[in-house]
Amino acid sequence: MAIDKAAMEEERINRVLTQYRESPNLLGLIRAVLSELADVAERGDAIQSAFNIDTSVGDQLTMIGKWLGWPRTHCQGSRAKVFGFACEDDDCSVGYPVLGFCEGARFACDGAQFEEYTFKDDELYRRYLKARAVAINSAQTNDYTRESLVAAATAMFGEECVIVKEGRAEIILCLTRFFTSDELQIIHLAEHVLPIAPGVKLTWAHCDGAIFGFGAGWGEMCTSSFYKIITDPLERKPKSGIFGFGPDWSGFCTGRFYSGDPADLEFL
Structure with missing residues (x-):
């Protein structure tokens, strides 16, 4: 509530003893001083609300x-977009942001996987x-409870964020809509604020709507979707060191061409 300067002045004028209230010069002096003090109080109150x-x-x-130790700009705040093709399949769980031909992308092996990011949107930053x-x-109270996590996750994504798994070593948070490309670029920062x-x-993880499951808080048959884990293909461990595409092959940068000898496949 904003300070009422007039009320503040009158409340103190009313404390002047009766015998001095007949002196307009004294009352004028007191009002002048009170006005300055009221201005200071108003500015101080504005600082708090600001x-x-x-x-x-x-x-x-x-x-x-x-x-809070969370500046607007982070040196490794955004995953750099590398050359690739966006997944058009609804069943695709690949979440790494990519750019196609002639869009200024680079190969994943060229330089760092992160780049500077600044929270320009006040609402996102908030x-x-x-x-x-x-x-x-x-952290200060050692209160890593479900309620605390729900409160923080809700602050970030509203009611769209749901805990779908919690155990001693892993927590899975699922968004009941698909992440946008911009969100996926900085989602790794969330671990530092939750x-x-x-x-x-x-x-x-994410899914398109209600999450399939049974019981309170889960979707029902025909009206829900299975959630998909957000994966990062740059962090996967290929089954082979042979150049190629897909989960069994090494991809760009680290792979070698197949010599033709089956012994060289070295599948784990």
């Missing part, structure tokens, strides 16, 4: 991010900061 994580924008939100605030509180206990692996 640094509100729910309403702040621009530089104020940037400052909140610095206080969602990450809210999740970060929950994570900091969890309250995930040390030693626990965070895995992401």
